[in-house]
Amino acid sequence: MNFAISQLNFKIADFAVNTRKIIEAIQSAHAQGADLVLFSELAVSGAPALDLLKSSVFLNQVDEAVQEIARSCKNIDCIVGAPYRDSSSGQVYNGALFCSQGKVERVISKRELNDQGLIHETPYFVSGSGADQIEVKGSRVLITLDDVLENEIADSVDLIISLRNSPFSYTEYDQRMERIKAVSQQLATGMVEVNQVGAQGQLIFDGRSVVVNSTEGYFDKLKAFQEDFKLFRLEGKSLQSLQPKIDTEKYTETALLYEALVLGIRDYFDKNGLKKALIGLSGGIDSSLVAALACEALGAENVKGILMPSMYSTGHSVKDAEDLANNFGFEYEIVPIKGGYDAFIEMLNPVFGTEDSAEVDLTEQNIQARVRAVVLMAISNKQGYVVLNTSNKSEAAMGYGTLYGDLVGAISVLGDVYKTQVFELSRYVNRNQQLIPEHAINKAPSAELKPGQKDSDSLPVYEILDPILYLLIEKNLSTSQIVELGHDKNEVERIVRMMSRVGFKLFQTPPALRVSPRAFGSGLNLPLVAKLA
């Protein structure tokens, strides 16, 4: 039996496009001699569709699309993921539809619903009966949407096919591979996992659909971060790739992260019908990296940088930003912020009085950051650009950023990327030639909102901060567990204290592309009001 894996990038609720892609893949698989073609979980609707799953109009459109797809399965079978509404009970399941001879022959429904990260299934789906067997050209195939299989139902099948929506994070793929290999080995049966590819808002699906062999383990996979199509043959329990295998070692962890962020930006723009990105350039490493990623995702001709020096900006900051723009070949403008800043100081003088006005504090720093935000948003409004936010996860965790100032933007590119990863990514961008100015990478990080300011005046240095944040956030360890691992108790306690006060800011920062196990505002869900550390 020959089968094809079709790994596609869907758009949520765009039934015309999704259905066309699926039917074209069915036709192409048939033309190439496949007996069966496989699609990912919730392929027909795109996922996660969230509250759209509560709309009867949406569910009717799913039904129509499914019928059209089924009708196209005349001389070939397919298994495709879709929300499935039971016509008698009206209940909605997360289904894998087996289409054969022009109709939906069987519906397998997901049993273990998933509520991790930004995936929310229990509010929308009813738990179904789980894995089930079908037969294609004499091969017995087990279809599942669940992680855990019950042994009895997996007995005596020739192949296990799992439809997935596994979002990318820099730890998830290894866990996924280990799980698949373990299941395959335990059941002594080969296993195929078909994964969605493409970014859906904050979530980035990496594709990398895999085939494992119960004896060898890893066998073959499809591309990362791209649509792909591949043919395999199953004889008895034996698997064979009908096309060249993929080299597994192509990507380093940093390269994967880079590709994920590029896809995240590109799909956010493409799927929303947007084109041009606007970035506030400080000459620092965060905004430089965001500009580099945006150029890769959208083309330098669709990127514009705005340099907004203040009285505290160093000369080299402007030069670094100009060098960056010239290296990548994107347009930039310089808008000094002194005029706006002075106007606010004058407007506020009568309110603050002589005493308050004399004492320069965080207020004046925030005014600078907010004047920049007004400038960026005005250019965005007038010229049709979308502002990309440039703050990172280390700053977000510490509340180091100005709400409605540097924290503005339609989407946060680095909001789930630690500062140490920002450095690694910048060096990766420069792997062949120096595109991000070396000085922007090597200078001490600074917000440049007062004379001589350094991030390390207010925060632990990033080499100390990031590993502790990683243990707190990604590993969910307590202060005492982290101290036991050898970190300084005072530093850990200071970080926990600072982090406990950022909830209200995180509530209003732009949605961030998710690349870690626990992104703020998705994996992490803290009460707005609570007694915290």
Next chain:
Amino acid sequence: MNFAISQLNFKIADFAVNTRKIIEAIQSAHAQGADLVLFSELAVSGAPALDLLKSSVFLNQVDEAVQEIARSCKNIDCIVGAPYRDSSSGQVYNGALFCSQGKVERVISKRELNDQGLIHETPYFVSGSGADQIEVKGSRVLITLDDVLENEIADSVDLIISLRNSPFSYTEYDQRMERIKAVSQQLATGMVEVNQVGAQGQLIFDGRSVVVNSTEGYFDKLKAFQEDFKLFRLEGKSLQSLQPKIDTEKYTETALLYEALVLGIRDYFDKNGLKKALIGLSGGIDSSLVAALACEALGAENVKGILMPSMYSTGHSVKDAEDLANNFGFEYEIVPIKGGYDAFIEMLNPVFGTEDSAEVDLTEQNIQARVRAVVLMAISNKQGYVVLNTSNKSEAAMGYGTLYGDLVGAISVLGDVYKTQVFELSRYVNRNQQLIPEHAINKAPSAELKPGQKDSDSLPVYEILDPILYLLIEKNLSTSQIVELGHDKNEVERIVRMMSRVGFKLFQTPPALRVSPRAFGSGLNLPLVAKLA
């Protein structure tokens, strides 16, 4: 058997305060002759604690608090809600702990976990075994945390006690009462529901713990939006109030909404250790109402209004705002925004060029709104005020508001309140004397960002808009269903189209006090990227 209901306002994770309140109530109940005292669901920890429930430090603190509470139950029994970690499996349940003779005698665990609105239980709790019976002084009592009871277990008990966390919305109480009455009648047994009181960030718990009688239906309840304590006697299956009964008809729907919002503001400030509120006053009805609610919640001495007239503000707007401040007796300042506005126009001139600068569009309106936001945030930073957002749900649904402009603030007071409800609430504020100037209520709503502007230039009038929004959002009806109810097809389609484009703004607006069945960003969860209407 005498029992007491203790309806308390807890603070999430503040174990010292919560434990003290619970133990004092136990002692007071004992002193008044009660055999049993009842507390609400998750009383010990406060709820919803969200990701704090994943912290072992937090769960250890719960254990310690529970032991201390149990030890105080020497001559009296109590039933108290708390997260319960099973010591062998490590799994965490939503538990009702029956404490007697100084220790935890029995743990009843919630079976049907709830993921409605802002309550998220499945990510944190394991589903338990559900209702169970205990015996107190010869009375057989069924304890439950679930809505649905299985008949067999409810057989032959004298009383059903349900611990709850039912947040307020203007439809939920009636549904709750109907459910309780139906269960009580069906099982021919009296029923007690103990509810949490107090606001926890966006969620406002209304208390109103109730006692129903299987024969009469409604029997008695505790106060709305306040802590309360009340004694009852159970003899056989017969219930008796040992204190004066509450008049059920005290509150109109508008009065309840008013009290809910006041409590929402007060607890947000109290529980976060905040004191002073800052409000941008336009002279319009939304900001006037927010000021009125803030004065009631925090005292006029803790409220400050900032009037920020632009070149398009009408003279009467300033006068209305001044009258408002004088009527309530709160402080205000006038900061005209022309200086800031002109500075931005000048800064942006070189970027926009002659052509773009000549064409005045939404950009210039947004600059005005954002200049106001910078002023408000600067005063907030310098003088320690917390900015209250003043936009309403009708505007939010239509995307009628400027991100980082009038959409700033720590918390949105009216973000879940439709404009027509804003009018009703304002008339309620004026029920005894005219506090909100009549002119602010009666004039045509306007953002005053360009000459002669009215909301109705961009939006359907609120009398048409709000009923359609209610059907779309709260009732989750489709366009065709709404048209069938007699609404104009073009208007409905226009509203659906406008609403489908607001997702990205809703992602970054302040958290809103939730008072409807489906608040944005809580009840409503739309994909950031999707093909929408």
